[in-house]
Amino acid sequence: MTYQLGxxxxxxxxxxxxxxxEQHNQGRTIEELCxxxxxxxxxxxxxxxxxxxxxxxxxxxxxxxxxxxxxxTEERLMRYTRGYIMQLIGGILFPDASDSRVHIRWxxxxxxxxxxxxxxxxxxxLAWLYRQMCRATEHRQMCQNNTQYLLTxxxxxxx
Numbered sequence: 001m002t003y004q005l006g007x008x009x010x011x012x013x014x015x016x017x018x019x020x021x022e023q024h025n026q027g028r029t030i031e032e033l034c035x036x037x038x039x040x041x042x043x044x045x046x047x048x049x050x051x052x053x054x055x056x057x058x059x060x061x062x063x064x065x066x067x068x069x070x071x072x073t074e075e076r077l078m079r080y081t082r083g084y085i086m087q088l089i090g091g092i093l094f095p096d097a098s099d100s101r102v103h104i105r106w107x108x109x110x111x112x113x114x115x116x117x118x119x120x121x122x123x124x125x126l127a128w129l130y131r132q133m134c135r136a137t138e139h140r141q142m143c144q145n146n147t148q149y150l151l152t153x154x155x156x157x158x159x
């Protein structure tokens with residue numbers, strides 16, 4: 001992962017929690033976190049359901065990222081960067097079964113962008129890839145397209 005994609009494998013642990021969200025996010029609800037970090041909250045039509053917080057990648061593209069102005073403020077650049085990273089997370093690194101959504105659980109990791117570079121993203125990408133490969137061996141399951149992309153990238157590594 002470090003060689004092929006440039007991700008750290010020796011950084012700080014990447015972890016998150018879905019159950020007890022407020023307990024692990026300084027008492028903030030998911031809506032409050034989205035408002036604080038992205039300045040916008042995904043509507044019900046942009047989420048998988050009222051209780052599931054997997055958000056459409058197209059929502060991040062059109063609402064958070066959109067067109068970046070030439071004279072954008074630093075705050076706007078940070079929102080754009082977080083939205084772009086969420087698209088990468090959901091579209092390539094950790095795709096869901098539909099390949100069109102990303103879980104909001106990754107957003108707190110992007111709150112302090114300077115700290116993102118110190119996280120062990122390579123380890124978590126490998127763990128996710130192994131998990132998807134195990135799922136693909138189950139009866140009637142297919143390997144997700146983006147998981148296949150990561151696997152072929154790893155197989156093309158030459159020492």
